[in-house]
Amino acid sequence: MxxxxxxxxxxxxxxxxxxxxxxxxxxxxxxxxxxxxxxxxxxxxxxxxxxxxxxxxxxxxxxxxxxxxxxxxxxxxxxxxxxxxxxxxxxxxxxxxxxxxxxxxxxxxxxxxxxxxxxxxxxxxxxxxxxRRMSEHGATLFNTPCAVLTHCNAGALATVAFGTALGVIREAWSQKKITRVYADETRPLLQGARLTAWELKQEDIPVTLITDNMAGWVMKQGMVQAVIVGADRIALNGDVANKIGTYSVAVLAKEHGIPFYVAAPISTFDFNIKSGEDIPIEERDADEVTSLAGVRIAPEGVDVFNPAFDVTPNELVSAIITEYGVLRAPYFDQIVNLKNRMKGE
Missing domain, CATH: 1.20.120.420 (translation initiation factor eif-2b, domain 1)
Known part of the structure; x- marks a missing residue:
């Protein structure tokens, strides 16, 4: 912008x-x-x-x-x-x-x-x-070179510059801590395919595009060692709302013993809600699901459920990366402390 x-x-x-x-x-x-x-x-x-x-x-x-x-x-x-x-x-x-x-x-x-x-x-x-600060904190989570998976787009395009999850990836890549990024295509609007893959290609960071339903198999095959995503809202207890499909990735990461990281600035924390149950979930037009690139792919009149986001429970989140450092469970205590810190600034 x-x-x-x-x-x-x-x-x-x-x-x-x-x-x-x-x-x-x-x-x-x-x-x-x-x-x-x-x-x-x-x-x-x-x-x-x-x-x-x-x-x-x-x-x-x-x-x-x-x-x-x-x-x-x-x-x-x-x-x-x-x-x-x-x-x-x-x-x-x-x-x-x-x-x-x-x-x-x-x-x-x-x-x-x-x-x-x-x-x-x-x-x-x-x-x-x-x-920038968030990216530096996030890079400390990677001790040995590894491949990571990300969902949707949390890069420079989703921010004013650099990015949240992709910002961490950029910093860790510059430190030779990340070897490759697997990007979910992210249906229905393909932000991973159109935007994340494009951003990473612009910077010559190795990226492999996969469909959303390949993530579990990629983990099973040992092709990724961590997941990192952005967020649209984080509750006081550490529940995270992000692009639809994030919850599924978090469940898969838990099953395969892979850390699931969330990168988000303090402005993404909602200190007024206790849990993800209170986060309003936007539901978008059915055309986003029934059409692809302007071409209809589903029968006329079919019922469609199209939530734009889902909520990942805090117990599936390994760490939340902020500009003030890395938060770990119990998240409620850490987020309340962060809230009080913000009041004092």
């Missing part, structure tokens, strides 16, 4: 790997639609995009009749409704609104917008630093 003070540009991830296409956004609704359509996706990237969308929206209502702050809250609510599971979206919006709340009705609107822009830029810049 690129910000040039007047226009926000997003790389259209639905066009990859075939085409590099940027979406120019001068209207917050364009960003909101891009989030809904997965043109921008990945929890940290969605959060940063929503922050810049609020800046665009603030400019759009600058001369609108009525109370500026009330109108800004309406825009914020529209953005909240784009995707319900990725908590970074709500975290970024709340952070932006906290800046706006410092002002009162009648204050200079230009000053509010300037401060909103500064905050959005800070969110983006912090994400870059967070990913």
């Amino acid at each position: 690129l910000w040039n003070e007047t226009c926000f540009q997003l790389l259209n991830q639905t066009k990859l790997p075939g085409k590099l296409e940027y979406i120019s956004c001068s209207d917050y609704k364009v960003v909101a639609d891009a989030i809904k359509r997965l043109e921008v996706r990945g929890a940290p990237a969605i959060g940063a995009a929503a922050a810049f969308a609020l800046v665009l929206g603030a400019r759009q209502i600058q001369d609108k009749q009525g109370d500026f702050l009330s109108n800004l809250l309406i825009i914020a609510q529209e953005l909240r409704e784009t995707r319900p599971t990725a908590v970074n979206l709500f975290w970024a919006i709340d952070r932006m609104l906290s800046v706006a709340s410092r002002y009162k009705t009648g204050d200079n609107i230009s000053h509010i917008i300037d401060d909103l822009e500064k905050e959005a830029i800070a969110i983006a810049n912090e994400d870059k630093d967070v990913n």
